[in-house]
């Protein structure tokens with residue numbers, strides 16, 4: 001019998017925010033994360049990232065889940081909603097507070113306007129966490145990781161952005177904190193998502209380290225751009241996916257990901273083919289895709 005522990009089974013996830021219906025850019029992320037998990041017989045989970053209450057759109061969660069079903073992207077476990085998990089995030093803040101890794105910050109947005117880097121004004125004031133922004137101390141050292149698609153990434157968080165916001169003054173948990181806690185709680189082994197989040201990753205890895213969470217792998221997929229050269233996003237009014245065109249759109253998403261597309265209009269045959277022929281190495285090693293998509 002081998003003394004080596006069995007390798008952790010692969011768990012991937014798709015984690016949309018319910019700020020509107022899915023668009024072609026989100027389809028690339030959903031399909032990419034799904035196929036990368038399935039290609040190694042791993043699990044694929046779906047999580048709704050709805051902590052930022054004012055940005056949630058009524059009906060968006062239902063629309064997203066319906067579209068995933070239409071595209072045959074069926075998750076392996078129950079769908080988590082971050083709104084139900086506030087106690088987990090609060091416990092994480094508590095654990096960081098016990099080790100003086102976070103502090104209360106009273107600086108207002110207008111005091112910080114125009115600054116890219118938080119200057120650490122409140123770092124040693126010992127303000128209470130409640131009623132203040134909660135910030136995580138970051139080290140003044142270069143951190144690094146190798147993204148499976150985008151390659152080596154480095155950043156000195158203290159110099160590029162300063163201490164990170166984990167909870168807003170109004171109590172809203174930041175995306176950073178929720179995503180790190182949930183990826184760990186769900187046993188995610190690889191985060192596959194759009195390259196627009198590449199620059200958030202070293203902050204998230206630092207936070208995960210502070211919480212003693214296991215390290216994970218990252219693969220940031222290239223972004224689809226619109227005709228104006230902007231990334232497709234809800235803010236740029238990207239068109240919602242047309243469920244009636246699912247097979248065509250799935251084919252285009254696979255093409256964008258550098259994968260072969262079988263000649264068929266049958267969605268589940270396409271998806272099975274994509275999984276069994278999946279080549280992560282063929283994904284374009286780019287942040288933005290040169291072609292334009294609508």
Ligand code: GLU
Pocket residue numbers: 014015016017049179192193194197
């Ligand atoms: N919820 C984020 C979004 O919709 C994605 C977060 C992630 O994949 O880590 O942009």
